[in-house]
Amino acid sequence: MNNKLSINDFKKLLSKVTTLSDDIFNDYKNDSRKGIQVALKQRINQLNYLEKSKMDFQKRLKYENHFWNEGINYIAGVDEVGRGPLAGPVVTAAVVLPHDFNVYEVNDSKKLSPKKRLELSKMIKQKALYYSIGIASNKIIDKINIYEATRVAMKDAINNLDINPEIVIVDAMNIDISNKQVRLIKGDAKSASVSAASILAKVYRDHLMDEYSKKYPEYDFNHNAGYGTKKHLQALSEYGATPIHRKSFKPVLDLTNY
Structure with a gap:
C-alpha cells in the first residue's frame, strides 16, 4: 500500500x-x-x-430474452403518459431494444427523477434499434374518450417505427394492430422495452407541457404537466379553459362554461 x-x-x-x-x-x-x-x-x-x-x-429483460431466444429480434415495448391530466395530449412511445442493451437504470419512468429521465432518454435514443412517438390531442380525447385516444396514440407509435415489430409488449392495453401483443399489468416495471418507452414518452410530454406553459403561464403547466393541482384549478376557475384543455373532463366542465 x-x-x-x-x-x-x-x-x-x-x-x-x-x-x-x-x-x-x-x-x-x-x-x-x-x-x-x-x-x-x-x-x-x-x-x-x-x-x-x-x-x-435482468429481471426486466425476462420477456425480451424469452423472445430473443426464440429467434424473434424486433420486440417493441409501448407505453403511455398523460391519461390523467386535465390539459394536453396523451403521449405514447414505442421502443425496440438491441440484444446488448445495457443501460441498467432504465426503469418505470415514475420511479426516476426528471434529471435521470432526461439523461436516460438520451441514452435510450442512442442505443435503441428503433423508437417513435405517438400523440392523441386533447381534441381527440374529447371526441372518443381517453381510453380510446390512448389506443390510437399507441397504434400511431407502432406505425411510426421504421420496422414492423414481430412482438409488441404493451402496458395493460389492447392496441388495434395485427402484431402479436403481450399485455402486462404494470408492464413499465416488468419489461425493459416498456420501461424505455415510458421514459421517452414522459420526457417528450413534459417538454411539450413546458412549452405550453410559456404560452399559458397562469396554469403552471411546467410544474403540474396539466394535472389538476390547486394552482391549475384556480386558474381554470379564473381564466377558463385554454385550447389545450380536455373539455370532456369533469373538473374542466365544473370550473368553466363548457
Whole structure:
C-alpha cells in the first residue's frame, strides 16, 4: 500500500475500479486517513447499487430474452403518459431494444427523477434499434374518450417505427394492430422495452407541457404537466379553459362554461 498517495489521487484511482473483488479494497481497508475510508465506503455503496441495478434490470429483460431466444429480434415495448391530466395530449412511445442493451437504470419512468429521465432518454435514443412517438390531442380525447385516444396514440407509435415489430409488449392495453401483443399489468416495471418507452414518452410530454406553459403561464403547466393541482384549478376557475384543455373532463366542465 502506498501511503503517500494523496486522497484526491486515491479517489481517481478508486473511480476506475469496477468490481468489489479488486485488491484496492483489501489494501486500503486499514488506512488510518478518514478521507480514504469515506471514499472506500462510497465506492463500495456505488458498486453494490450498480450490481443490484444489473440484477434488477435482468429481471426486466425476462420477456425480451424469452423472445430473443426464440429467434424473434424486433420486440417493441409501448407505453403511455398523460391519461390523467386535465390539459394536453396523451403521449405514447414505442421502443425496440438491441440484444446488448445495457443501460441498467432504465426503469418505470415514475420511479426516476426528471434529471435521470432526461439523461436516460438520451441514452435510450442512442442505443435503441428503433423508437417513435405517438400523440392523441386533447381534441381527440374529447371526441372518443381517453381510453380510446390512448389506443390510437399507441397504434400511431407502432406505425411510426421504421420496422414492423414481430412482438409488441404493451402496458395493460389492447392496441388495434395485427402484431402479436403481450399485455402486462404494470408492464413499465416488468419489461425493459416498456420501461424505455415510458421514459421517452414522459420526457417528450413534459417538454411539450413546458412549452405550453410559456404560452399559458397562469396554469403552471411546467410544474403540474396539466394535472389538476390547486394552482391549475384556480386558474381554470379564473381564466377558463385554454385550447389545450380536455373539455370532456369533469373538473374542466365544473370550473368553466363548457
